[in-house]
Amino acid sequence: MEERRVDGGINQVTQVGQTIRRTVGPWSASVHELLKYLEARGFAGAPRFLGVDQDGREILSLVPGDTPWPPGPMSGVLESAAALLRRYHDVVEGWRPAAGAWQLAPVAVGEPEVICHNDVAPWNLIARDGSVVAFVDWDTAAPGPRMWDLAYLAYTLVPLAAPENLQAMGWPSPTAVCERLARIRDAYGCTQEQWDTLLDTIPVRVRAAYDTMRIWASEDRPGWQAQWEQPEPWRHGAGYLRDLTYIETYLDNWKATLKSRS
Known part of the structure; x- marks a missing residue:
């Protein structure tokens, strides 16, 4: 065949x-x-x-559907991805495999609550009729906190990207950050504690993504070295660092705005 x-x-x-x-x-x-x-x-x-x-x-x-990447129009993708992640977390809570060996990130992720997918991002979504129906590429699944997973979804689907990165990623600019964060919160069904944790986790999660790529590239893991050596503007994880600076600059403003709207 x-x-x-x-x-x-x-x-x-x-x-x-x-x-x-x-x-x-x-x-x-x-x-x-x-x-x-x-x-x-x-x-x-x-x-x-x-x-x-x-x-x-x-x-x-093979899961039938389309990968919404590059992003383009994503009317129902945000909510459906967050809702599907909540359903997944609820299903897997309390389960552990007999094998017990995972591809663990070389960084601290926090106390495990579930088996996280760890890469819920547009390139790993399958959508049909504008709604996300499945996640693919489960190789980096591993124990972690629920908000660790949701933070990466927020980072990549809002997206929480530096303005100079948006066009290179194929995203329209500007992005309605607070509105889209609130839609993720509501679709996942965050408690107040989870919501507060999520916002504080986002910059930590972006730093972890950068550090993971840097460390695994230095270990010459298949595929990771190629990602680290991408051409500009992404070379050596530079895109992550620009995004991290952007997030750290505006996070308190987003918190205040979202609190006033809640």
Whole structure:
């Protein structure tokens, strides 16, 4: 059967018929357990694990739909992604795999509450009719706080990006930051404590994304070195650092504005 290379960013991803084939790592057994658990619980927002092929690659079901990246019009993507993440967190809460080996980030993430996806971003969403129906690329799933996951969703879907990064990412400018943050809060159903935690977690999560790329690139992990060596304006994680400066500059203003509207 014909194989077609799919742009998988960090990972080598191949489509074969209605399946996706990916290389496996030491963490894959835990990810496969997770996907089988989600299937057993009736959670439709993830691909199904179908086994391992003759080349030692994992076989995943192909989730039909479109990846909303570059972003373009995203009318229902924000709310549906946040709502799907809440459903996922609720389903997986309290579950742990027998294998127990994850691709853990080389940074502190906080006390684990659930198994986080850890990369809920436009490039890992599958949408149909303008709504997100699934998350893909579960390789970096690992234990962490709920708001760790939601902070990265907010960072990449609001997006909380420096103005000079927006055009390079394909986003319209300016972005209605406070309105979009509030929509994420409401769609996820944050408690007040979670909401306060989320806002404080966002800059920490962006710094962690930068540090993870830097450290894993220095360890010559497959794919990560290529990401670190991207051309300008992203070379050596520069985009993350610009975004982090922007977030740290305006975070208190966003907090005050959102508090006055609540």
